Amino acid sequence: MPATPENPPAQAKITVRGLTMAYDSFVVMRDLNFEVAEKDIFIIMGSSGCGKSTLLRHLIGLQEPTEGRILYEDEDFTAAGPEERVKFIRRFGVMYQSGALWSSMTLAENVALPLEENSDLAPKAIRDLVSYKLSLVGLSGYEDYYPAQISGGMNKRAGIARAMALDPDILFLDEPGAGLDPLSSRRLDDLILRLRDSLGSTVVIVTHELSSIFAIANNSIFLDTATRTQGAVGNPKELRDHSENPAVRLFLRRGEDADSLSKPTS
16 A cells, blocks of 8 residues: 555554675675565565575674665664673564474473563463463463474464564574475464554564565565675565566576566566
8 A cells, every 4th residue: 555644654553774794704795675564574585595594683683784774763772882782682572493392391491481581480480471462373282391392383473472572672593494394384474464463563574474474564675695785675476477677587486487587567
């Protein structure tokens, strides 16, 4: 829907300007420029080794850019000191690719950990909140299970529950559907949509799974390994159908006849 006085454009939650990512002299990606609007489901996509997870680590402060700036609602994250960084990071919820649950802890203990370390809530309040977070991801009744006792898809959902423990403004998910069967992956996509709609979260996801990209994303960036910069930014369905960049069309229209990739549709 186009922006109007009655329907103003969504506020930018994340603004990236002139970002270059490098390991010593090796440039991973250069001159990245994009915005993530409030309540976007924003996909970081591209072929293996293009720097998708590296970009996510820059966005959450685990790696520092060689050049450029990352802003959260016009506040400069890259220029922030250690104490200011902590305030930013407390607004983030992060689920790493494996789920990264502690195997020696129950699901409830895993989800409770951020609350115990970063809040003054009483133990009963933490237990109640943990049960609520697990219920949001469809794991009510599994509080006392260990990660090894549940499926991969359930582990991913428990990882999302932990990422949501502190009611983050922005959820960062690294390959949430990796290793899942198609049905479990579809359920996870549906969960992400429900969480965005019910909690109003902004979601940034690293993935190369086309089914998920088209099912849930309204915005994206394509990282092009050939040029080592962004190949396109925008709604992935629109990029699939109308992008003038052959690399973007090839990625988003995998499996189609080669002739159909030679030019964008009108």
